[in-house]
Amino acid sequence: MKVRINQIIRKRSRLADVSERDVDVLAIKIGRSGASDIHLADPRVRLDHAVVDGDEGRFEIRAVGDAIVLVDGRPSAVAALRPGAKISVGPYEFRIGEPPPGLDLAIAVELVQPFDAESATAMTDDMRMVARHLPSRRVVAWTLALAIFVAFLAVPVIAAFSPGVHEATKAFRPFAAWNSGRISNVHSPIAETCSSCHLRPFVQVENAQCLACHTSTRQHADPEIVDLGGFRCESCHKEHNGPRLATRADDGFCVGCHGNLAKVAPTTTLVDVAGFATAHPQFRPTLVIDPIGPVVRRVPLDPRPTETSNLRFPHDKHLRRDGLRTTAGNVTLTCASCHVPGPGGTTMQPIRMEAQCGGCHTLAFERRFPDWTVPHGEPDKVRRTITGLYSQIALTERRDVDRAQPGRQRPGDLAAEEKTQREADQAWVEARTEEAMATMFGASGCGLCHATERKPDGWTVRAVHVSRLFMEKARFSHARHTTVGCSECHAAQTSSTSEEVLLPGIATCRGCHGGATPETGKVASSCLSCHAFHTHADHIRSAEAAR
Amino acid sequence: MHESFLTYKGFLFLKVAGLAGLLALALYIGHAPMDAPNGGTWLGYGLGTVSALLILWLAWFGVRKRRYGGVQPLKGWLSAHVYLGSALLVLGTLHTGFQFGWNVHSLAYALMLLVIASGIFGTIAYSRLPRLVAANRGRQTLEAMIAEISSLDRGARQAAMALDDKVNATVVAASERLQLGGSLIRILSGREPACRTAACLAHLEELAAKGTLGPEEGATLSTLVRLLYRKGELLHRARLDLRYQALLDIWLHVHIPATVLLIVALIAHVVSVFFFW
Numbered sequence: 001m002k003v004r005i006n007q008i009i010r011k012r013s014r015l016a017d018v019s020e021r022d023v024d025v026l027a028i029k030i031g032r033s034g035a036s037d038i039h040l041a042d043p044r045v046r047l048d049h050a051v052v053d054g055d056e057g058r059f060e061i062r063a064v065g066d067a068i069v070l071v072d073g074r075p076s077a078v079a080a081l082r083p084g085a086k087i088s089v090g091p092y093e094f095r096i097g098e099p100p101p102g103l104d105l106a107i108a109v110e111l112v113q114p115f116d117a118e119s120a121t122a123m124t125d126d127m128r129m130v131a132r133h134l135p136s137r138r139v140v141a142w143t144l145a146l147a148i149f150v151a152f153l154a155v156p157v158i159a160a161f162s163p164g165v166h167e168a169t170k171a172f173r174p175f176a177a178w179n180s181g182r183i184s185n186v187h188s189p190i191a192e193t194c195s196s197c198h199l200r201p202f203v204q205v206e207n208a209q210c211l212a213c214h215t216s217t218r219q220h221a222d223p224e225i226v227d228l229g230g231f232r233c234e235s236c237h238k239e240h241n242g243p244r245l246a247t248r249a250d251d252g253f254c255v256g257c258h259g260n261l262a263k264v265a266p267t268t269t270l271v272d273v274a275g276f277a278t279a280h281p282q283f284r285p286t287l288v289i290d291p292i293g294p295v296v297r298r299v300p301l302d303p304r305p306t307e308t309s310n311l312r313f314p315h316d317k318h319l320r321r322d323g324l325r326t327t328a329g330n331v332t333l334t335c336a337s338c339h340v341p342g343p344g345g346t347t348m349q350p351i352r353m354e355a356q357c358g359g360c361h362t363l364a365f366e367r368r369f370p371d372w373t374v375p376h377g378e379p380d381k382v383r384r385t386i387t388g389l390y391s392q393i394a395l396t397e398r399r400d401v402d403r404a405q406p407g408r409q410r411p412g413d414l415a416a417e418e419k420t421q422r423e424a425d426q427a428w429v430e431a432r433t434e435e436a437m438a439t440m441f442g443a444s445g446c447g448l449c450h451a452t453e454r455k456p457d458g459w460t461v462r463a464v465h466v467s468r469l470f471m472e473k474a475r476f477s478h479a480r481h482t483t484v485g486c487s488e489c490h491a492a493q494t495s496s497t498s499e500e501v502l503l504p505g506i507a508t509c510r511g512c513h514g515g516a517t518p519e520t521g522k523v524a525s526s527c528l529s530c531h532a533f534h535t536h537a538d539h540i541r542s543a544e545a546a547r
Numbered sequence: 548m549h550e551s552f553l554t555y556k557g558f559l560f561l562k563v564a565g566l567a568g569l570l571a572l573a574l575y576i577g578h579a580p581m582d583a584p585n586g587g588t589w590l591g592y593g594l595g596t597v598s599a600l601l602i603l604w605l606a607w608f609g610v611r612k613r614r615y616g617g618v619q620p621l622k623g624w625l626s627a628h629v630y631l632g633s634a635l636l637v638l639g640t641l642h643t644g645f646q647f648g649w650n651v652h653s654l655a656y657a658l659m660l661l662v663i664a665s666g667i668f669g670t671i672a673y674s675r676l677p678r679l680v681a682a683n684r685g686r687q688t689l690e691a692m693i694a695e696i697s698s699l700d701r702g703a704r705q706a707a708m709a710l711d712d713k714v715n716a717t718v719v720a721a722s723e724r725l726q727l728g729g730s731l732i733r734i735l736s737g738r739e740p741a742c743r744t745a746a747c748l749a750h751l752e753e754l755a756a757k758g759t760l761g762p763e764e765g766a767t768l769s770t771l772v773r774l775l776y777r778k779g780e781l782l783h784r785a786r787l788d789l790r791y792q793a794l795l796d797i798w799l800h801v802h803i804p805a806t807v808l809l810i811v812a813l814i815a816h817v818v819s820v821f822f823f824w
């Protein structure tokens with residue numbers, strides 16, 4: 001077969017350069033191989049890609065093996081070559097034309113899809129930039145910035161000024177993100193209402209907001225002596241620091257004024273203090289210094305003061321280690337036999353005659369009637385009680401005795417006899433009563449413990465005055481010191497008179513308590529361990545109102 | 548001698564930053580507020596004010612850097628930016644008093660950490676990578692590497708033309724598309740797990756090992772192997788180069804937007820604190 005092959009090479013100018021040759025072969029081999037009749041120098045073409053053969057004007061193209069040949073766009077293993085047909089072999093296009101005279105076939109071959117690797121390697125700079133893979137910096141920044149601005153600034157600020165907006169945004173808790181920390185446990189009920197405390201924007205929380213609820217909080221000091229009105233509640237009570245309300249509790253705060261009171265409160269009677277361990281004055285308990293009045297005064301424990309209470313009570317006699325002989329046998333008393341902690345454990349309950357003393361010290365006055373006792377603390381009723389008993393005896397026992405002597409009876413003179421008998425009884429009752437009164441109020445009765453006096457109008461007992469609260473400026477709790485024995489602080493075992501004040505001095509406390517920064521082995525004790533702050537009688541509110 | 552921004556004036560700003568950090572730390576340790584340490588004590592307000600002003604000044608560097616005009620070098624500024632920015636880590640952290648929560652205050656702090664962390668990344672990148680970039684490139688630019696890869700591809704395709712279809716197909720696959728870049732993760736890794744050039748090379752080496760080829764084909768094959776080996780080496784260097792460029796670039800995509808966010812959050816933080824004082 002004689003075939004004309006036109007290989008067309010198109011340049012950039014679009015002008016085709018055609019190389020024309022005629023071959024005369026049995027079959028036309030098409031492929032990348034150098035031995036091919038139509039040599040297609042492109043890596044996408046197989047070494048032996050296709051074959052064209054046939055005769056008598058009927059020619060066919062056959063793909064070799066599984067090589068792909070497209071005829072008019074459709075893959076075909078075998079296809080007849082008709083003039084006008086378009087055949088694709090890899091990137092080449094074969095066009096079949098009318099054969100010139102003397103030839104069997106005319107084939108035009110053109111590379112229509114040049115190998116594109118060059119353009120692939122000419123990678124743009126853009127592809128290498130990280131920015132290509134990320135959203136625009138500017139878009140990210142401004143979008144998120146706007147979100148932060150709206151959510152955390154605009155909405156809360158508008159909500160603070162506009163109740164309507166606040167109501168509308170309530171579900172989103174617009175101020176939640178402004179909360180710098182958890183509110184204290186005691187203030188939890190108002191935690192969600194910022195305006196409970198923060199009333200005016202850009203103004204610090206005012207005392208009035210605190211006092212709206214804290215209506216009974218007391219002043220620290222008498223405003224006449226020192227004016228503390230300039231202080232803000234918040235300067236000592238800090239919020240938004242977690243479940244515990246932070247309260248200023250350092251000694252420095254107290255010592256700032258109490259270290260040199262003359263400077264801030266020249267008229268005060270308080271003594272300067274600079275710390276418990278070294279610079280705290282001796283305790284000054286409130287004592288009854290004169291039972292007439294009575295006159296009470298804070299007296300220092302150095303030198304040991306005496307208290308005039310009008311009571312005689314020798315602790316040592318009651319606390320004998322070998323016990324006390326009583327009607328109920330031998331009894332050994334301890335402190336707790338008489339001293340019972342009061343509610344809360346701070347102070348002891350008052351001593352009552354009936355409860356604490358009556359077990360041994362009976363108020364009976366007639367041996368034959370031990371249950372017939374006089375009431376304690378009511379001298380007026382004492383005489384009536386005694387007279388009552390002897391009148392009863394006179395009415396019952398004496399008359400019976402007299403009637404047993406019939407020889408002395410004179411019949412018909414009963415009324416006169418009765419009269420004489422009654423006068424005798426009255427005289428007897430009177431005599432016995434006087435006798436018993438003298439015994440009762442004497443040194444073996446009331447006088448054992450009390451100061452008694454016989455006055456023209458009768459016996460009197462001087463009123464007893466014992467301080468109910470010795471340390472009125474401090475808070476001492478017996479309940480918190482139960483691991484310490486009574487006698488470690490109170491020298492009752494060796495105290496023989498009730499004039500002695502059995503309170504321990506500061507040295508005793510310092511045995512365990514070492515101030516705010518104690519030495520090793522001692523308990524840290526700040527001012528507030530024993531003293532409270534808001535202790536003045538006046539409420540803050542009244543002082544604020546007065547101002 | 549070249550002086551880097553890190554060693555500027557004998558570490559002047561490192562010393563300033565170190566002193567500021569130590570001073571803040573000493574004050575914080577000595578500070579015993581009645582409540583827990585927090586941003587609202589006198590020290591808290593002090594550290595907060597200094598930190599906020601420092602943030603604005605540090606951010607101003609970004610504006611200044613983009614301004615033309617003025618010939619004074621920014622090396623001193625950069626040195627101060629880097630070291631004082633690191634000191635902010637100490638000042639800002641102590642300002643918080645270690646009180647954190649889901650609020651705008653901790654948001655500002657977190658953004659500050661993000662800015663500082665990305666800045667430290669950038670500092671390390673700029674102090675280490677340029678040397679690695681130079682060593683990796685040798686005397687070739689990335690464009691020159693790509694051009695050489697391209698010509699090696701052409702040579703390989705030419706050489707493979709006479710070889711078996713199967714071999715040819717792998718060579719074409721390896722050379723028709725430049726496997727460089729791609730996804731961000733791929734760029735940052737500096738690797739190409741499905742490298743066709745490496746696969747082709749392995750295939751050719753396997754073929755050569757079999758020894759079933761004629762002398763002419765064998766010679767072509769060894770030429771091809773040489774070409775592809777060189778290409779593989781160039782590809783590796785080009786990928787490393789892209790990786791280094793990406794590392795030098797990527798932190799700014801965090802540093803700058805986070806700075807903008809930080810400034811907005813900082814404003815919200817300051818306003819909210821004093822709004823509800």
